[in-house]
Amino acid sequence: MNSHPDNLGYYGTFGGAYIPELLYDNVEELRNAYLKIMGTDSYRSELASLLKDYVGRPTPLFYAANLSEKYGTKIYLKREDLCHTGAHKLNNVVGQALLAKRMGKKHIIAETGAGQHGVATATVCALLKLPCTVFMGKKDTQRQELNVLRMNMLGAEVIPVTSGSQTLKDATNDAIRYWINHPDNTYYLIGSTIGPHPYPDLVARLQAVISQEMMSQLLEKEGRKDPDYVIACVGGGSNAAGAFFHFIGNGTTKLIGAEASGEGIHSGKTAATISIGSEGILHGTRTILMQTSDGQVEEAHSISAGLDYPGIGPLHAWLHKSKQALYLPVTDDEAMQAALSLTRMEGIIPALESAHALAILDKQTFKPSDVVVISLSGRGDKDMVSFQHYFA
């Protein structure tokens, strides 16, 4: 299994820690602490207990009979949408918040795009009595007002970010800047498999619980632990990293990432990083990103705010380059139709992010004996306004 980076944080040629000296100590402290702390019995038992009783794990692996019949194969849905706060995001937040506490940190900061990671962070901070500040692009605070209200109700401070494009990438920049300016007691809780080493590895390890559970659930239902396909959506790539983790390099499972191509990969309004991006540095990691020929980071576009990121985690950049996983673009329209289709066929309204993974079913052919697992990373309540506008 090759799911971990080397000791400098490289997955092949991707990863590393391209950070200003101003962040060196903060990142070094985390790098020295994370594996040590995560290996202790007290951390593991506290995490296991919270994942079970607070997050609601294990999440079900649901055999989607109607969808299976339509596509002539065996389709399972990994129900991350049933986690507390409605998405897989909490797996990572609980793990990092426990880590932060053990590192003696007194203040949690986080970036958020649509607000899902911000809400998850505010939630766990309320539980663990940690002060919490969430950076959110000003545009996003307006588009996702309900999540701002949720964070405020949970006791978090939400800071609208007015720099750059006022979206997720700028929220990430400002969270990092805040960390530079307040290095002593602050823990930066990144929401995806992005950022400088050790974050991509840390977040992937915490999300790996998704594929861990899939294995035992498949063993029970299918008599084998490795599926033929795992399909997940990819923005920064945390739910895909978790869903792929234990199957990477096993020789049997085909891994498919669905990236958001917005209005089409060549429309100028896309977030399909792997389809149109190139290698470079974004937020402290060497990866694939959407950029101009002059190396300026471009703005991403997707109808799904959670996939609206101009880069991708270094693990995915490497899985793509080494051909260990396949990344396919899915348009806004395709995702919308897939969301409606799941809703009508199985009675589950998926998040728009997860709908991108579902749309892959129309792009691949499967054998009747194939076992296909789709990571249903989140629920669609937060997207009702988008659905309403689209289908009106």
Add this chain to the structure above:
Amino acid sequence: MNELTKLLDKKSDNLLSIFFTAGFPTLDSTTGVLLSFQDAGVDFVEVGIPYSDPLADGPVIQQTSTVAIRNGMTMDLLFTQLERLKGKLRTPLILMGYLNPVLQYGVEDFCKKARDAGVSGVILPDLPMHEYTSQYKKLFRDYGLHFVFLITPSTKEDRIREIDRESTAFIYAVSTASTTGSANDNAREQKLAYLKRLKEMRLSHPVVVGFGIHDRVTLQDAWDHASGAIIGTAYLQLLAKTSDEQKAIHELINSISKQ
């Protein structure tokens, strides 16, 4: 010969350097700004290559970078502008930017163009020492370019010593744990203690202080306890206000010269 090497050979104290963003406030401002620095007697200049996501910078430099990119500033254009000043400009130049635009340009092409444009050195805050020494050091040396590292109050002594060994011109000491342009004068005592600690280390390269230098006191502190100072945000604020490079540099010199 490298102009910065020449300068540091003959002058090792009271150095004054100014940072500005190329292509701000207008695309063609670069050359006028540089000549105004030379007339005002600035010792060396940091030419900021604008980047969309400048992580180590505060709001002022973020904003000037955004404007410069919107004006159409590119790496190629910057090199063309610098080429045009050859023969007219003797002030040593250091290019300061972020790694990604340099990677896209091609590191070797970047080094070659920089050398041909008369540039003396490069600062890339997000290229860490390990990646620099293992991947790029040879290229920069081959093209005769200094690479300048940053240190901060939290950089440990053994790392400072390693940076001193890898340095070829000077060490850029960030005065407080902060992004550029945060003028936190309350931390003066801490800053002076930090500069004193650096002085006592007897490093083999001069230490030049940046981040937060904005008036007579902060400048004099840097001159008293280190070899020089770099002013960035304070100058760009004046330039943004006046939109006149002559006025901006004179106002800056006035504000730092008055008692």
